[in-house]
Amino acid sequence: MNSYAFSFCGTELLAMGSGALFWPAQELLVVSDLHLGKSERVARRSRQLLPPYETRDTLNRLEDAITATEPATVVCLGDSFDDLDAGAALPEAEVMTLTGLMAGRKWVWIEGNHDPGPLEFGGTHLAELSCGPLTFRHIAEGDTGPEVSGHYHPKTSVSLRGRLVSRPSFLVSTRRLILPAFGTYTGGLRSDDAALTGLLDAQAYAILTGPLPCAVPLPR
């Protein structure tokens, strides 16, 4: 799997084309906003019957990322489940896959706004995690130290000779890194939205996910 290497607050990181972040020095894999169980929640709450395969797909892609990087630790950066009931209603086969992925490594569930409490999946449940110079939390906070977060599902658009390409993307600011959503059924918030630009400084750039991830400056 292709990835894009970059430096962030003294660490060397890899932004993977799938939307996962890998920190080789710590053997740490980070994914954000998996939203497992989304179609179940949508059916329950808005009576729409979406193709019920996104949990399977998200887990398959997570498995690929784990196979590619063999991490010692996996951090799920919040909103791992679309809500706690959706987590509890996960089908047997998906629970098995998830349990298999967790076996033999440290697994951290960071709390998100969709999944504020622990579920019966084992692993460590935390509000935030500190590791070396970095703090991992779901939603970016005010003026803090070097921080890795998710929540906003950022996407960035680039115009290629009239053709518009829009992809989920990492947003890299001097002391803040925002991850794209990893879940299959997740939309995106344009990186030029005020909610995001307010969090980024003048040096910020985006790394577009895809077969060959690449960095572009953010339009100001």
Add this chain to the structure above:
Amino acid sequence: MTQLPAPITDWFARKGWTVHPHQRAMLEASDAPAALLIAPTGGGKTMAGFLPTLAALHDAPRQGLHTLYVSPLKALAADIKRNLRAPVEEIGLDIRIEDRTGDTTYTQKRRQRADPPHILLTTPESLALLLTYEDAPRIFAGVQRIIVDEIHALAESKRGDQLMLALSRLQALAPDLRRVGLSATVEDPLGIANFLACHPAPTQIIQADPGPDPDISMLETEEAPPWAGGGGKYAIPAVLEQIRAHNTTLIFHNTRAQAEIFFHNLWLANEEHLPIGIHHGALAKEQRLKVEQAMVEGSLQAIVCTGSLDLGIDWGDVDLVIQIGAPKNVKRLVQRIGRANHRYNAPSKALLVPANRFEIVECKAALDAALAHDLDGDPRGPGPRDMLCQHILNCAAAGPFEADALYREVISAGPYARLSRAQFDECLEYCATGGYALRAYDKYQRLVQRDGLWQLRDPRSAAQIRMNLGTIIDTETLKVRLKARRGPGAGGTPLGEIEEGFAATLSQGDTFLIGGQIVKYEGLNEMTVQVTRSPSDKPRIATFMGTKFATSTQLSTRILDMFQQDSWPDLPGHTQAWLQLQRERSKLPEPGRLLIESFPRDGRANTVVYGFAGRNAMQTLGLLLTQRMEQQGLDPLGFVATDYATLIWGLEPLRDPTPLFDMENLRDGLETWLAGNAVMKRTFRNSAIIGALIDRMTRGARKSGRQATFSSDILYDTLRKYDPDHLMLDITREEAMKGLVDFGRVEEMVRRTQGRIDLLELDRVSPLAAPLFLEVGRVPIKGLAEERLLAEEAQRLFDDAALPEKITSPKRWAVPY
């Protein structure tokens, strides 16, 4: 009923009018289960439809809804209300006439449900919506007649299928219902009759006198048209001269973008300030109403327009219709010509303006066909199943139903007369459970069966179903407004709308054309594009999806036949010389053979396939051929398609074309190619919305920041991966094949030429191929091309921003695993 009551005949006499023969025939057919009137514009068609109703209500006054009238346009319903009220009052009939459309107020609509008028004028959507209410049986119980106006236009889209399904429901509620269709001249009256019929009952067809032949010719200009392009700019002086010489001229264009450019150029040349307006579907309602008003008042001398003016509203004293660009379709041309001279028995006057050299030939073919009354059109395919799914849900919203009874109703509708029970059951299953191979929704089924009756599991679904009703899918557009002088509000004058995709390519300071004005992009405010007026030499042109028509099969055949003539005395000299030169240097394409030219140019090997299958099919052919050529190692780099030919350029010349046109190979290629194709994804989105797999995205929802909803593309990819046999994918395939993919015409081309392929290897570009090099819309061969472009663009952006020191490895691609 065959006799008109005295007050009505007296009224005709007072007006000095006689009852037209077709109006009398409609009266005589008033007891037929279905009657179809085919008459030219201005032939008293609407009156013919309503006369039996007026007579019946005179003879036997009654309460309650008697006649429904359905038209494709809200404006047409309002127009008819005005035009019908006058005679009703003058005759002294006590008949209440009201309209009900998307513009009708909430109070008015509620009152109409409680106390319906005698005659209700409405649209397919409003009728379908009325039928979803629980009190529909009471409202419609005694309805006697339904009049479907402009049925030929409705039959061309899914709105027609929607309406016929609604009629099947209505018929069950009102067994006495008789159907009347009013149609412009069409090539296949029987097809429309089948569409309208309540199967197995027949439809009686009544043909009115078509009136005199139109006075139609090609506009002669001093300057020859250009080799390629579609604007018709060269003809502007001659068009202005025509405008001056007539009272009111309608100038039709095939696309909105072309209408915008032409209008802009017309204004630049309009030194006398002739009053000229522009009208198309993407302009703000306020702007369109202003133009329509001016038109009715007679204060405009010309209107530049698109299909938005195609339908039968009476715009007053139009005495000339100009068609810019080849009409692509003879039927549409004839109907447009009918817009001029709204007097029965007066010939309509029309001018065709070919936009480029090839279109001279096409316009000539269209002109001949129009004069020979040789209309074209493809037979209507079976009714789309996404619409059927919506209909099943609509019925469930009105109340519990029995599957057997609903199936019987559905197959009484023309478009669904051949629907199998298995197909129906599959749609019902989809509506109930989602129809997935993985049964995940037992707890959340949309429909459940209780005591043999299907019904909504959750009654709250009814409101959702009503909100999703309809077949018109908006492309995602943004409103454009002039920036208010003061404050940040979105309160400036509305100008129209542009597609979101186009808006996203604009950056501050870019200028573009809208409604004939050049405006400057200032920014985006709450889903509204804010602009200021700004003069600029090179404004960009907003793109609009899906407005390109393909040349019809019949016109293409006429062009091929014309090529077989020894000489072309009817064509302008420059065109004759051009065709003659093609005959000397290469060959002119023939009806029963496939001509392919191969020649070098600019260091590349070029292949031109003269398939004459229409733009969409030629585009599909380009994709299929390049895919196959890639496999053969010919390294194709890209292609461009027109209505008559596909030009492919690459590194290696084509030597053996025969295997490329093997039907099996083409079909295999189609399977692979369809997978990730943008056309399929767009088709899927439409079907998924119509079939209620996903909710319609209202403007309000988008505005309220629900951007977190993901695109339908993701659903499409997921379904293909995990549930490839799902009903919605099957429907998508079927819809794409008859729509933008148009594979049917590729097949028709292969059948027509039967392997009789002439490959001509030339040393240079041929005269007929030369204009292809000027065509826009070149398609690069996909694959990693997009990634390569993206990388280049990223580098360029960083160079511009001069930021590289922030990033450790802006150029290196790390592939660590």
